[in-house]
Amino acid sequence: xxxxxxxxxxxxxxxxxxxxxxxxxxxxxxxxxxxxxxxxxxxxxxxxxxxxxxxxxxxxxxxxxxxxxxxxxxxxxxxxxxxxxxxxxxxxxxxxxxxxxxxxxxxxxxxxxxxxxxxxxxxxxxxxxxxxxxxxxxxxxxxxxxxxxxxxxxxxxxxxxxxxxxxxxxxxxxxxxxxxxxxxxxxxxxxxxxxxxxxxxxxxxxxxxxxxxxxxxxxxxxxxxxxxxxxxxxxxxx
Numbered sequence: 695x696x697x698x699x700x701x702x703x704x705x706x707x708x709x710x711x712x713x714x715x716x717x718x719x720x721x722x723x724x725x726x727x728x729x730x731x732x733x734x735x736x737x738x739x740x741x742x743x744x745x746x747x748x749x750x751x752x753x754x755x756x757x758x759x760x761x762x763x764x765x766x767x768x769x770x771x772x773x774x775x776x777x778x779x780x781x782x783x784x785x786x787x788x789x790x791x792x793x794x795x796x797x798x799x800x801x802x803x804x805x806x807x808x809x810x811x812x813x814x815x816x817x818x819x820x821x822x823x824x825x826x827x828x829x830x831x832x833x834x835x836x837x838x839x840x841x842x843x844x845x846x847x848x849x850x851x852x853x854x855x856x857x858x859x860x861x862x863x864x865x866x867x868x869x870x871x872x873x874x875x876x877x878x879x880x881x882x883x884x885x886x887x888x889x890x891x892x893x894x895x896x897x898x899x900x901x902x903x904x905x906x907x908x909x910x911x912x913x914x915x916x917x918x919x920x921x922x923x924x925x926x927x928x929x930x931x932x
Contacts, residue, residue: 720747720764724929726771729796735803736770736932742807743768746838750814753834753885755892758818766817768792768810769929770799774921779863781809783816784922790817791925798861804839808858811835820891822898825869825905832866833873833884865911872908 721743725736747763754763773780773795780795792813799806815831836855843851859867876883887904890896 720744720760720766721768722764722766723768723770723932725769725932726796726928727930729772730770731800733932735799738803739807739810740932742842743810746811746842749838749841750811750834753815753837754818755820755885755889757892762817763814766790766792766814767925768794769925770794770796771923771929772796776921780806781813783813786925789925792817793922793925802857802861804843804854805858805861807842808835808839808862811838818888820888821901822891823901823905825909825911826887826901828866829869829873829905829909830884830888832870833877836870868909868911869905872905875908876904 721740723736723740723743730736747760751758751760751763767789769791771793773793777795780798782793784791784793792810794806794810794813798809812831812835815834816827819827819830821827821830836858839858840851840855843854859870862870873884887896887901891901
């Protein structure tokens with residue numbers, strides 16, 4: 695009887711701990727229900743991101759592990775009209791949020807997936823220059839999306855990538871092409887630059903100099919609107 699009681703206690707603790715892990719498993723997605731048209735698409739996003747977890751980590755530096763990715767909070771809601779982008783990454787204390795505009799999500803699933811992957815990449819990007827950072831995140835998001843959609847054939851994959859780029863701001867397409875040019879000259883350079891930035895082995899000035907030659911921008915910066923809702927209350931967990 696003692697052994698049985700001990701087993702029951704062990705099982706209870708195991709299930710309690712397992713429940714805690716599952717509640718914080720990647721990806722943590724919450725939505726504003728009134729803003730999202732199709733819950734099945736949200737479930738599909740959750741499924742696809744879970745499948746892509748190892749692929750995402752393969753582009754992350756050594757200081758980003760499974761636990762850090764698990765703690766990311768993805769929020770889907772209708773952005774303010776003052777917001778110029780369809781996604782953004784923001785830190786609030788020790789909480790990190792990936793925010794996606796539900797207007798885009800309702801309209802285009804794969805474009806939304808690319809945006810979410812872009813924001814996730816911001817969570818482990820150490821590059822300080824704005825252009826270098828955006829180029830890195832575009833490179834990571836499109837690389838993962840391309841690998842993911844290739845499973846359905848190259849024609850389908852090219853169609854998805856083309857659609858995502860057509861719906862992306864011109865500047866971001868320039869950043870992505872700049873990253874691809876660097877990768878063509880030296881494969882793996884984008885991850886290497888991020889690793890160097892993490893270890894403080896490259897200056898912001900040098901980052902800017904590398905990318906300025908390719909994008910011809912004097913400076914770049916997009917401000918996030920101040921009209922950001924409270925990102926915990928009013929959201930439904932999926």
